[in-house]
Amino acid sequence: MVESEKVVKGVKFGILSPEMIRKMSVTAVVTPEVYDENGIPIEGGVMDPRLGVIEPGQRCATCGNTLAQCPGHFGHLELAKPVIHIGFVRHIFMLLKATCHSCNRVKIPEDDVIKYRDLYRRLKDRWPQLANSLVEFIRQKASKALECPHCKARQFKIRLEKPATFIEEGGRGKLYPDVIKQWLSNIPSSDLEVLGLDPETARPEWMIINVLPIPPIAVRPSIVLETGMRAEDDLTHKLVDIIRANEKLKEALNSGAPEIIVEDLWDLLQYHVMTYIDNELPGIPVAKRRSGMPLKTLSQRLKGKEGRFRGNLSGKRVDYSARTVISPDPNLDINEVGVPYEVAMTLTVPEYVTPWNIDKMREYVLNGPYKWPGANYVIDPAGRRLDLRYVKDLKALAESLKPGYIIERHLVNGDIVLFNRQPSLHKMSIMAHRVRVLPGKTFRLHLAVCPPYNADFDGDEMNLHVPQTVEARAEAEELLLVEEHILTPRYGGPIIGGIQDYISGGYLLTLKSTLLTKDQVSDLLATIDYSGEIPEPAIMSPVEAWTGKQIFSLLIPEDFNFIGETRLSSGNLKCTSEECFWDTLLIVKKGKVLAGVIDKTVIGSQQPKSLMHYLISEKGVRFGADFMNKAFKLFLRYIEMVGFTMTLDDIKPDEKALEEAEKVIKDSYSEVHKLIEMFRTGQLEPVPGRTLSETLEIRILDVLARARDDAGSASIRYMSLMNPTYIMARTGARGGNLNITQMSVVLGQQSVRGERIWRGFRGRVLPHFKYGDLSPEARGFVQSSFYKGLSPLEVFFHSAGGREGLVDTAVRTSQSGYMQRRLINALQDLYVEYDMSVRSSYGELVQFRYGEDSVNPKKTAFGKAVDIERIIVKNIGWRMSL
Amino acid sequence: MKIPNAMLIICYKNNYSRLGYSLSSKRVRVEEKILEHELVPKHELLTKEEAIRVLRELGVRPEQLPWIRASDPVAKLLNAKPGDIIRVIRKSPTAGTSIAYRFVVVG
Ligand SMILES: [Mg+2]
Numbered sequence: 001m002v003e004s005e006k007v008v009k010g011v012k013f014g015i016l017s018p019e020m021i022r023k024m025s026v027t028a029v030v031t032p033e034v035y036d037e038n039g040i041p042i043e044g045g046v047m048d049p050r051l052g053v054i055e056p057g058q059r060c061a062t063c064g065n066t067l068a069q070c071p072g073h074f075g076h077l078e079l080a081k082p083v084i085h086i087g088f089v090r091h092i093f094m095l096l097k098a099t100c101h102s103c104n105r106v107k108i109p110e111d112d113v114i115k116y117r118d119l120y121r122r123l124k125d126r127w128p129q130l131a132n133s134l135v136e137f138i139r140q141k142a143s144k145a146l147e148c149p150h151c152k153a154r155q156f157k158i159r160l161e162k163p164a165t166f167i168e169e170g171g172r173g174k175l176y177p178d179v180i181k182q183w184l185s186n187i188p189s190s191d192l193e194v195l196g197l198d199p200e201t202a203r204p205e206w207m208i209i210n211v212l213p214i215p216p217i218a219v220r221p222s223i224v225l226e227t228g229m230r231a232e233d234d235l236t237h238k239l240v241d242i243i244r245a246n247e248k249l250k251e252a253l254n255s256g257a258p259e260i261i262v263e264d265l266w267d268l269l270q271y272h273v274m275t276y277i278d279n280e281l282p283g284i285p286v287a288k289r290r291s292g293m294p295l296k297t298l299s300q301r302l303k304g305k306e307g308r309f310r311g312n313l314s315g316k317r318v319d320y321s322a323r324t325v326i327s328p329d330p331n332l333d334i335n336e337v338g339v340p341y342e343v344a345m346t347l348t349v350p351e352y353v354t355p356w357n358i359d360k361m362r363e364y365v366l367n368g369p370y371k372w373p374g375a376n377y378v379i380d381p382a383g384r385r386l387d388l389r390y391v392k393d394l395k396a397l398a399e400s401l402k403p404g405y406i407i408e409r410h411l412v413n414g415d416i417v418l419f420n421r422q423p424s425l426h427k428m429s430i431m432a433h434r435v436r437v438l439p440g441k442t443f444r445l446h447l448a449v450c451p452p453y454n455a456d457f458d459g460d461e462m463n464l465h466v467p468q469t470v471e472a473r474a475e476a477e478e479l480l481l482v483e484e485h486i487l488t489p490r491y492g493g494p495i496i497g498g499i500q501d502y503i504s505g506g507y508l509l510t511l512k513s514t515l516l517t518k519d520q521v522s523d524l525l526a527t528i529d530y531s532g533e534i535p536e537p538a539i540m541s542p543v544e545a546w547t548g549k550q551i552f553s554l555l556i557p558e559d560f561n562f563i564g565e566t567r568l569s570s571g572n573l574k575c576t577s578e579e580c581f582w583d584t585l586l587i588v589k590k591g592k593v594l595a596g597v598i599d600k601t602v603i604g605s606q607q608p609k610s611l612m613h614y615l616i617s618e619k620g621v622r623f624g625a626d627f628m629n630k631a632f633k634l635f636l637r638y639i640e641m642v643g644f645t646m647t648l649d650d651i652k653p654d655e656k657a658l659e660e661a662e663k664v665i666k667d668s669y670s671e672v673h674k675l676i677e678m679f680r681t682g683q684l685e686p687v688p689g690r691t692l693s694e695t696l697e698i699r700i701l702d703v704l705a706r707a708r709d710d711a712g713s714a715s716i717r718y719m720s721l722m723n724p725t726y727i728m729a730r731t732g733a734r735g736g737n738l739n740i741t742q743m744s745v746v747l748g749q750q751s752v753r754g755e756r757i758w759r760g761f762r763g764r765v766l767p768h769f770k771y772g773d774l775s776p777e778a779r780g781f782v783q784s785s786f787y788k789g790l791s792p793l794e795v796f797f798h799s800a801g802g803r804e805g806l807v808d809t810a811v812r813t814s815q816s817g818y819m820q821r822r823l824i825n826a827l828q829d830l831y832v833e834y835d836m837s838v839r840s841s842y843g844e845l846v847q848f849r850y851g852e853d854s855v856n857p858k859k860t861a862f863g864k865a866v867d868i869e870r871i872i873v874k875n876i877g878w879r880m881s882l
Numbered sequence: 883m884k885i886p887n888a889m890l891i892i893c894y895k896n897n898y899s900r901l902g903y904s905l906s907s908k909r910v911r912v913e914e915k916i917l918e919h920e921l922v923p924k925h926e927l928l929t930k931e932e933a934i935r936v937l938r939e940l941g942v943r944p945e946q947l948p949w950i951r952a953s954d955p956v957a958k959l960l961n962a963k964p965g966d967i968i969r970v971i972r973k974s975p976t977a978g979t980s981i982a983y984r985f986v987v988v989g
């Protein structure tokens with residue numbers, strides 16, 4: 001069969017005319033009966049066999065095709081009286097208001113109609129938005145006319161009574177659908193054009209239904225329950241309702257029943273047709289199933305997240321995917337993902353048999369579907385699919401393999417897969433990993449890739465997809481591989497980098513006091529597969545000893561220079577020169593760490609302008625990934641060697657520290673009481689723009705916050721520099737001074753909506769306080785620490801504050817999700833042209849130069865295209881200003 | 883000294899009567915001064931030749947440029963009519979200065 005190739009130039013939507021509905025109908029539906037007593041569909045019912053095949057093997061009564069080929073066919077139902085299509089109520093309302101009730105012309109003088117029509121035609125193609133506003137203007141102008149400019153008839157006010165009743169005030173009263181249909185069909189096509197309708201495809205009288213299309217059975221299949229009972233689709237139920245109502249109305253009309261009865265039945269038909277189209281209309285009862293479940297009618301199939309558009313067209317369920325819980329594995333590469341055997345034996349990759357891989361392929365087939373690495377299917381050159389589960393003689397099949405066969409083999413080490421964690425808010429939420437098949441039931445990933453996915457291991461699950469074509473695999477490897485995303489376009493720094501123990505480990509390793517024996521050095525270097533010379537020991541006698549800095553330096557290229565202050569360089573440990581004693585200024589010259597320690601600002605994730613950042617941006621992402629793999633393993637090995645834990649004793653406050661802290665708090669309390677006294681006697685000076693009581697609250701909050709910080713730093717001063725908790729806070733590995741303060745000294749003020757706790761209470765928060773008590777303890781200041789333990793009242797305040805945190809994360813996620821959807825819809829098809837302009841797919845200019853400077857932020861340091869400071873340090877290893 | 887137009891900025895309480903002014907008597911016309919405001923970038927009306935050159939350089943039809951309404955205060959001041967093109971030269975935090983074009987539409 002020769003088929004001519006056709007190109008779709010466009011898609012146009014219109015309204016089905018009654019003639020069109022009858023023309024495309026294969027049968028008129030005439031009876032509400034569906035099946036006869038034998039369970040055979042009745043001809044002329046809603047399950048009429050001419051509407052399409054339902055059971056496999058059957059041939060269609062209309063087109064003769066089987067289930068797979070028959071597209072289904074429409075039928076139609078002639079309504080006894082017309083009803084309003086609920087989806088067009090607003091259009092009908094507009095038309096009734098804009099046209100004359102007597103001559104049915106648009107209420108605009110003839111000359112103007114011609115003038116507007118010409119203008120509209122000129123605007124339509126080039127300025128669709130302007131054409132729309134012209135139409136809106138014409139509609140409004142026409143609706144305002146009190147007298148018809150054509151027939152001079154006085155105009156009545158038209159009122160819409162929701163959902164679909166039109167009242168002509170002072171005229172005929174209620175306008176019945178048949179009257180409206182008559183009115184609308186009298187509007188000349190030339191008038192419709194200026195009202196923004198296309199009379200060719202959308203005559204307004206078609207908005208009133210007198211012939212209802214009956215959709216094919218394929219869109220409303222009935223299902224057979226285990227009990228053998230037949231359950232019909234909601235749409236079928238609704239159609240039966242409509243037909244029944246229609247029959248009753250027809251009978252009433254034929255028997256000349258009183259008008260009231262006819263009107264009631266007509267309203268019932270209108271109700272059924274309305275809910276058939278949309279069952280979530282405001283102001284009318286929803287149609288329900290016998291079980292009380294609201295029926296899912298046409299509109300409900302399309303709308304919302306699970307609807308046809310968002311659920312089946314924008315987003316689909318896919319094959320070759322897996323989902324399970326994630327857990328950490330520091331022994332993987334950052335580019336890898338650990339995949340359980342079970343998953344690897346279910347997901348497959350189609351591979352062509354070639355002369356070069358035929359031996360390997362035979363092995364896979366021989367292993368079969370139950371032994372890894374095997375294969376699940378073999379596809380022969382004729383396209384026949386062999387399920388290896390049912391192949392008796394795998395050996396014979398393996399022998400018969402020839403180039404041209406396709407083997408759907410198990411996932412093996414090194415395969416490229418896509419890995420994803422919701423919510424997929426940025427491009428780093430889907431990255432390509434290399435497979436590492438492992439025992440266990442979870443996906444495993446390197447800890448350094450937690451930040452881009454925002455993953456932790458408290459039960460998080462992630463998805464995995466297997467690309468099925470070479471093109472897809474190549475694309476994934478080149479564009480999506482984890483290492484390509486180490487640097488983020490958000491600020492140019494590494495989003496993948498050191499976290500938690502990597503930072504603590506790096507710090508401990510590079511401490512000035514860390515000296516390593518030859519055994520230790522060998523152990524450390526073995527973990528990173530080091531194969532070069534061991535450097536000259538830093539200390540020769542009495543025993544040879546190496547510094548941690550020396551070991552770390554082995555990973556840094558010889559030509560790399562870096563100078564940067566670390567996080568520890570603050571307060572009395574601040575370093576401003578290379579000769580500084582405190583070792584808090586990191587100096588790397590010619591690839592050797594000369595001074596300074598490693599902390600978050602050196603190797604941390606999300607730290608731009610760090611050593612890690614410049615290593616990656618200057619030596620490439622491949623080097624960067626390798627550096628991370630090795631450095632992180634090194635740090636972990638060292639932290640394992642020395643041991644690093646946190647105990648309750650670490651946060652036990654020092655006796656003297658506690659005394660100091662208590663004094664600070666006591667002083668702040670008396671200051672607060674002084675403020676309250678001033679407030680009561682009217683001596684308090686209000687802050688501009690605030691009331692007196694707001695001022696008091698601000699001042700109190702301020703005093704108490706300061707008290708907590710002072711108490712905290714007083715106690716932190718007494719902490720040992722080798723206290724693990726304190727090390728983690730200092731290096732930025734986990735927690736900060738605030739967390740230490742709260743654990744060991746004072747929890748501080750609890751707040752709801754940024755205020756001390758009083759919202760939602762009258763006069764006092766709990767009956768333990770006097771009315772109007774403004775003192776710190778009555779409004780949620782928690783003087784205890786987690787170490788000491790909270791009093792019952794303090795627990796109450798703490799949970800009130802904690803609840804707020806939970807509530808606004810819940811609220812924030814839904815809001816940001818909605819914003820995300822809208823942004824993506826607006827931006828998804830924009831692209832940067834070769835001239836660096838940003839354009840839409842319609843060729844509209846969005847930006848004349850990308851970002852105004854056409855700089856890719858991923859390749860910058862914090863958005864700056866040229867970083868002079870860095871160029872100097874990079875080349876001469878020395879910086880002018882510190 | 884004659885001051886034809888003025889904008890009054892008062893901090894703290896807006897006690898006009900105490901100052902002896904009645905601000906409701908005449909709407910203060912600030913529109914004529916907007917081009918001098920620091921936050922309003924420089925706007926220029928292109929000549930026909932310039933407009934054609936710019937459109938050719940960018941390879942777009944005029945309506946594919948971003949739009950500006952003829953009723954926009956700046957467009958009014960430049961006496962721009964629908965169909966004209968305006969060049970906007972603004973300070974940019976990333977690039978120093980950046981140039982953009984606007985196509986004037988009715989409205
Ligand atoms: Mg989690």
Ligand SMILES: [Zn+2]
Binds near residue numbers: 064070071
């Ligand atoms: Zn068919």
Ligand SMILES: [Zn+2]
Binds near residue numbers: 148151152
């Ligand atoms: Zn008329």
